[in-house]
Amino acid sequence: MRIEDIYLEPGNPLLKDFFRSFEQVSDFYMYDPKDEIRGFAMRGEYLKHKKDRVPRRQLVQVLRDYHGTDLFHPAVQANLERLEQPDCLVVIGGQQAGLMSGPLYTLYKGITLIQLAQREEERLGVPVVPVFWIAGEDHDLEEVNHILLPGEKNPIRHGVYFQEERRVSVGEICLNQDTLRPWMAGLEELLPDSRYKKELIITLKELLGENLSWTRHFSRIMHHLFGRYGLIQIDSADPALRKLEVPFFQWILDQNQGLEQAVSEQADKMKRKGYVPQVELQPGQAHLFIRDQGERRVLFREGDGFRTREGDRHWSKGELEAHLIRFPEDFSNNVITRPLMQEYLFPVLATVLGPGEIAYWGLLKKAFSLADMEMPPLYPRISLTIVERSVQKQMRRFGLSVYDVFYHLDETKSTWLQKNLPLDLKSIIRDMKKEIHEIYAPAVQKMGLLRDDLKQIGIRNQEKVLREVEDLEKRAQKVTEEIMEVDLRRFAEMEKMLYPQGELQERLYNILPYWNRYGEEWLHRLIQTSLLSSENHRVVYL
Numbered sequence: 001m002r003i004e005d006i007y008l009e010p011g012n013p014l015l016k017d018f019f020r021s022f023e024q025v026s027d028f029y030m031y032d033p034k035d036e037i038r039g040f041a042m043r044g045e046y047l048k049h050k051k052d053r054v055p056r057r058q059l060v061q062v063l064r065d066y067h068g069t070d071l072f073h074p075a076v077q078a079n080l081e082r083l084e085q086p087d088c089l090v091v092i093g094g095q096q097a098g099l100m101s102g103p104l105y106t107l108y109k110g111i112t113l114i115q116l117a118q119r120e121e122e123r124l125g126v127p128v129v130p131v132f133w134i135a136g137e138d139h140d141l142e143e144v145n146h147i148l149l150p151g152e153k154n155p156i157r158h159g160v161y162f163q164e165e166r167r168v169s170v171g172e173i174c175l176n177q178d179t180l181r182p183w184m185a186g187l188e189e190l191l192p193d194s195r196y197k198k199e200l201i202i203t204l205k206e207l208l209g210e211n212l213s214w215t216r217h218f219s220r221i222m223h224h225l226f227g228r229y230g231l232i233q234i235d236s237a238d239p240a241l242r243k244l245e246v247p248f249f250q251w252i253l254d255q256n257q258g259l260e261q262a263v264s265e266q267a268d269k270m271k272r273k274g275y276v277p278q279v280e281l282q283p284g285q286a287h288l289f290i291r292d293q294g295e296r297r298v299l300f301r302e303g304d305g306f307r308t309r310e311g312d313r314h315w316s317k318g319e320l321e322a323h324l325i326r327f328p329e330d331f332s333n334n335v336i337t338r339p340l341m342q343e344y345l346f347p348v349l350a351t352v353l354g355p356g357e358i359a360y361w362g363l364l365k366k367a368f369s370l371a372d373m374e375m376p377p378l379y380p381r382i383s384l385t386i387v388e389r390s391v392q393k394q395m396r397r398f399g400l401s402v403y404d405v406f407y408h409l410d411e412t413k414s415t416w417l418q419k420n421l422p423l424d425l426k427s428i429i430r431d432m433k434k435e436i437h438e439i440y441a442p443a444v445q446k447m448g449l450l451r452d453d454l455k456q457i458g459i460r461n462q463e464k465v466l467r468e469v470e471d472l473e474k475r476a477q478k479v480t481e482e483i484m485e486v487d488l489r490r491f492a493e494m495e496k497m498l499y500p501q502g503e504l505q506e507r508l509y510n511i512l513p514y515w516n517r518y519g520e521e522w523l524h525r526l527i528q529t530s531l532l533s534s535e536n537h538r539v540v541y542l
Contacts, residue, residue, distance in 0.1 A: 001522065001525055001526070001529070001540060001541065001542060002540075002541040003529065003531070003538055003539065003540050003541070004538075004539045004541075005533065005536040005537070005538060005539070006401075006402060006403050006536065006537050006539060007535065007536055007537070008383075008406070008537045010355065012276075012278075012355065012359050013274065013275060014028075014270070014275040014276075014359050014362060015355055015358060015359055018033065018358060018362075019033060019034070019535050022034060024273070025362065027266075027269055027365070028266060028269075028270065028362035028363070028365055029361070029362060029365065029375065029378065030365065030368075030374060030375040030376070030377070031043065031375075031376070031377040031378070033377075033378070033379070033380070033535075036377065036379075037123070039377050040120055040123065040124065040349065040350065040377060041123075041124065043349055043350070043374075043376060043377055044089065044120075044124045044126065044349060046374060047089060047347050047348075047349065048087070050347070052086075052347065053247075053248075053344050053345075054244050054344065054345050056083065056084050056085075056086065057084060058244060059083075059244060059345060059346070060080055060081075060083050060084045062234075062238065062240045062241050062244060063080055063083070063232060063234055064080055065240060066233070066234055066235065066238055066240070066241075067080075067223075067232075067233070070220060070223075071219060071220070071223045071227065071233065073223070073227035073228060073230075075227065075228055075229060075230035076223075076227055076230055076231070076232060078230060079129040079130075079230040079232055080232065082127040082129055083127075083129055083232070085127055087126045087127065088126065088127040088128070088129060088347070089120075089124075089126060089127070089128045089129075089347050089348070089349040090117075090128065090129050090130070090131045090232075090346045090347060090348055090349060091113055091116045091117045091120065091128060091129075091130055091131070091348075091349055091350045091351070091352060091379070092113070092130075092131040092132075092133055092342060092346055092348055092350075092351055092352070093109050093112065093113050093131075093132065093133065093351060093352030093353060093381065094109075094132060094133030094134060094135055094236070094342075095109055095132075095133075095134070095135060096134075096135045096138050096140070096143060096144050096170070097134050097135065097136055097138075097144060097170055097171070097214055097215040097217075097218035097219075097235075098143075098144045098147075098218065098510075099144060099145060099146060099147050099159070099160060099217075099218075099510075100147050100204075100221060100510055100511070100512055101218065101221045101222060101225070101510065101511060102144060102147075102218075102510065103148075103506060103507055103508060103509065103510065104384070104386075104505065104506040104507075104509055104510065104511060105354060105381065105383070105506040105507060107225065107511055107523070108381050108382045108383065108384055108506060109132075109352055109354070109381040110130075110132055110222060110225070110226050110231060111382060111526065111527050111531060112352045112379070112380075112381040112382045112531075112532065113130035113131070113132060113231065113352050114130050114226065114229045114230070114231060114527060115382075115527075115530065115531060115532050116130070116350065116352060116379055116532060117129055117130040119532060120349060120350070124349075128349060129230065129232060130229075130230065130231050130232065131231075131232045131233070131234065131346060132222060132226075132231055132232065132233045132234075133234060133236060133342060134215050134218060134219060134233060134234065134235045134236060135236055135338070136169060136170060136171030136213075136214075136215040136235040136236050136237035136238070137169045137171065137236050137237045137289070137296075137332035137333065138169065138170055139167050139168060139169050139170065139296045140170075141170060141173070144170060144214075145159050145160050145161065146158060146159030146160070147159075147510035147512065148508045148509055148510060149190055149191075149509065149510065149512065149513050150496055150497060150500070150509065150513055151496075153492070153496070154496075154500075154501070155500055155501065155508055155509070156190060158183070158186060158187060158190060159183075160175065160179055160180070160183050162179055167295045167296050167297070168291075168294065168295060168296055169237050169291075169296055169332065170214045170215060171213055171214065171215040171235055171236075171237035171238075172213070172237070173213065173214045174211055174212070174213055174214070175208070175211070175212060175213070175214055175217055176211040177209075177211065180208050184201070184204065184205065184208070187201075187204075187512070188201055191512065191513065191516045192516070192517075194516050194517050195519075196515070196516055196517070196518070196519040197516050199519070200512070200515055200516050200519075203224070207220045207221060207224055208220075215235045215237065216235075219233050219235065225520070225523065226527075229527060236332070236333070236338070236341075237329075237332065239328075239329040241345075242328040242329045242331065243328050244345065245328065245331075245341060245344070245345070246324060246325065246328050248340070248341055248344040248371075249288070249324055249328065249331050250321065250324065251371065252286075252287070252288060252337055252340075253286075253288075253317060253320060253321060253324070255370060255371075256286050256287075256301055257301065258370055259287060259336075259337075259367055259370060260281075260284070260285060260286075260287070260301075262366035262367045262369075262370050263281060263287075263336055263363050263364070263366070263367055264281060265366060266362065266363045266364070266365060266366055266367075267279075267281055267363055270362065270363070275362075277360070277362075277363060278356060278359040278360035278362075278363075279335060279336065279360045279363060282300075284300045284301045284302065285298070285300060285301075286298075286299040286300055286301055286306060287333070287334045287336040287337045288331060288332070288333065288334065288337060289331070289332045289333070289334060290308075290320075290323075290330055290331060290332075291329075291330040291331075291332075292308065292313055292330075296332065297309065297313070298334075302314065304316065304317060305317055305319075305320075306320055335360060336363070336364065336367065339351070339361060339364055339368075340364070340367060340368065340371055340373065343368065343371075343373050343376065344371075344373075348376045349376065349377070350376055350377040350378070350379045351376050351377070351378055351379065352379050352380075352381050353378050353379070353380065353381065354380070354381055355380065358378050358380060361375070361378060380535070382531045382532065382533065382538060383504070383506060383537045383538065384506060384526075384531070384537070384538045384539070384540055385402055385498055385504065385505050385506065385537065385538075385539050385540070386505065386514060386540050386542060387402060387497075387498065387539060387540065387541045387542065388497065388514075388517070388542050389542060390493075391493065391494055391497050391498065392541055394490045394491075394493060394494050395494065397490070398412065398416060398490070398491070398494075400412060400494070402498060402539045405494050405495065405498045405499055406498070406499050409491065409494070409495055409499070412491075413488075413491045416487065416491075417480070417481070417484055417487070417488075420484065420487070425473065425476055425477065425480060429469060429472075429473045429476075432469050433466060433469060436462065436465055436466060436469065437462075440458065440461075440462040440465075443458065444458035444459060444462065511523070514542075518542060522542055526540065
């Protein structure tokens, strides 16, 4: 396994300044990522004097109960015991519960948590444990109900489909064997035969062998891959966790108008500085959801009370507070309040985020302050592209780097084809056009002496002949491409595997094709290789 770094320019100007010109964005973030050693030390000192809002023993007991027996590993147990210590800190990050762990970047976030916790424990001299926050309260099933696998031309979407007309959190959805059995059968057909395939299918069937919630299936996959490294998991929709969150939900209801104002002021400031806020804010938005009549529904403020977006249900603040005390599991956060709740529950040394998350967290600095909290250091998850051996072979053949595949593939392909054509088509066409011009020019001039309109007819005739030559060139180019079809397929294969549909590989593909082809060992070698980088994209040559 060989690893190299490349720099990919952030597409978002806010992110670009976050990494390169922090003074430009210091109104939106607390800690400069370029000064991370000092920043982590300052954050550790801040937490040393910050009293836990949730008793450690209660929090750890909820975590321990959540893991149960199927998510048990001595390394996880050891980290739970360490978290009970008053000086123990966490690095935390989360993701939606994607099918089979979702896109590769979910796993890269897990790796970042593990490596960052290990590094900062050595630096700071205090226990630091990694925590993965599963966003089980999210209800966007379409985003998580499928995996993408490399296909012959385009990615293959292999999804789990069932009727769910209600808008419910994914944590409430049960994946049963009637649903999973045909999905697994389809997966076996899609994955090519390999030395690891039989073992992989057996492992997956064991992990998915019961009627469990969607998020439990996700946590089992994550635990199988990362449990030995002590990765602690928690489902944000866990009812036991909700009980611990009641005081902060109460704060959100009490300070709702001030919370909205704090976030809106940051959004306005972003716009004045030329940035585009990454969250669409709506007037009166409470930044909370309530489960009402079996569905997860957005709450808005209305006078002294609250209502659903549609306005068909209304509550006074007192009614919501009473409901919160009796049924805390009916309440959930949105993207604005989830980071605050995370900070309320855990002693967060740092939060591991993807690029889009870092951008929208810029709205939250004043909200943290309003809640008597401090925004933690934001650490970017590692970003990787896996280059398999077959793809490496083609890259060497064409003299390409991964950066070239990302940004210069069409140009390189065109140059290669021209250079390796069985004949110099451009030269032939150029000579044809030159000869046509040399024949027509004097003839047209002489005909014009007979009558002026003959000159114009001659010019139009020449243009028609030239168009026929251009048509001949296109046809010859097509024949040439057919002759060069093998090389064209090689270019298409590189693009499909490294930059599918113009996206980073990590944003589309699932781990299963790599697991099937190389087993698990490559992933564990990756976890044990230092990958932390605040900015660079890592290229992993298997």
